[in-house]
Amino acid sequence: MKDNDLPYQAPSLSRRGAFKKLAAGALAVSAGAAAATASTEDAKEGELYKVRNGRVQQSVVSWCFNPMTPPELAGHAADLGMASVELVGPEFWPELKRRGLVCAITPSHGWRTGFAHKEEHEACIQNLRASIDRTAAAGFTNVITFSGFRRGLTTEDATKNMVEGLKKITGYAEQKKVTLCLEMLNSRVNIDMRGHPDYFCDNFDHAVEICKQVGSERMKLLFDIYHVQIMHGDLITRIRQYHPYIAHYHTAGNPGRNEIDDSQEIHYPGVMKAIVETGYKGYVGQEFVPTRDKVASLSEAVKICDI
Numbered sequence: 001m002k003d004n005d006l007p008y009q010a011p012s013l014s015r016r017g018a019f020k021k022l023a024a025g026a027l028a029v030s031a032g033a034a035a036a037t038a039s040t041e042d043a044k045e046g047e048l049y050k051v052r053n054g055r056v057q058q059s060v061v062s063w064c065f066n067p068m069t070p071p072e073l074a075g076h077a078a079d080l081g082m083a084s085v086e087l088v089g090p091e092f093w094p095e096l097k098r099r100g101l102v103c104a105i106t107p108s109h110g111w112r113t114g115f116a117h118k119e120e121h122e123a124c125i126q127n128l129r130a131s132i133d134r135t136a137a138a139g140f141t142n143v144i145t146f147s148g149f150r151r152g153l154t155t156e157d158a159t160k161n162m163v164e165g166l167k168k169i170t171g172y173a174e175q176k177k178v179t180l181c182l183e184m185l186n187s188r189v190n191i192d193m194r195g196h197p198d199y200f201c202d203n204f205d206h207a208v209e210i211c212k213q214v215g216s217e218r219m220k221l222l223f224d225i226y227h228v229q230i231m232h233g234d235l236i237t238r239i240r241q242y243h244p245y246i247a248h249y250h251t252a253g254n255p256g257r258n259e260i261d262d263s264q265e266i267h268y269p270g271v272m273k274a275i276v277e278t279g280y281k282g283y284v285g286q287e288f289v290p291t292r293d294k295v296a297s298l299s300e301a302v303k304i305c306d307i
Helices: 015-046 070-079 090-098 118-138 155-176 204-214 225-231 235-245 268-277 294-305
Strands: 057-061 084-086 142-145 179-183 219-224 246-251 283-286
Touching: 057 070, 057 294, 070 084, 070 090, 070 294, 084 090, 084 283, 090 118, 118 142, 118 155, 155 179, 155 204, 155 219, 179 204, 179 246, 204 219, 204 235, 219 225, 219 235, 225 235, 225 246, 235 246, 235 268, 268 294, 283 294
Parallel strands: 057 084, 057 283, 142 179, 179 219, 219 246, 246 283
Antiparallel strands: none
């Protein structure tokens, strides 16, 4: 091979110098390829975030991730380092436990019925009693409950009915060491599962008053950050003011009830910090409806709340 047969040669470069340069270049290319491969592998590993700090015990609500089944969601939740999949029936609880998860809050009678109307008390109490039994037997601690709709009732009458009805079941909850969590829902948004027009318990301050009147250590509230933001705003002030009455939290972005990223108005890192600062040791349930890849969106939400 002649010097001028080399792929590249500077005018003054010797044969030996050229080979040295080629060898160095080959090493650089090899190192670059290795680095690129490592970077790709790191990116693959880093695509999904796993809980690192754990100051917030994170849960996920199953219905938002339909048609994903609760067992599928449980697998992803466990992989992300979450602590719970919630509001799923007892047929799924063994699978949760197998994966080291709990059901942070269990289902009951649903939001279309509740304690605002006396004629619905009996059915709600029967349902709650059965839910309390199942929840206690499984070693879980929270059961959800609702007010139902106003349907023409005055605030005074509906409140009286709420207190009267809830007092009939809180004693049993106390015996079983299970907490009833009354959820406030927004009544402004008239889109299915984004809002609930005519829902009675649509004011968090008033919901606290109902809890006070019931007067049981096992009567608390579910603070749904999305719903409270729509009806009131001033989230952190209410969290600090009412934290003794809060037994569970839910998330979602507003407007839309979708991802909790920076495309919406709630600053979730600040909200999570405020929750932790109250000494709260319960669970925060991710209850947003994904608009993108479901697992990727859940991973992003986990990262945002892992303050």
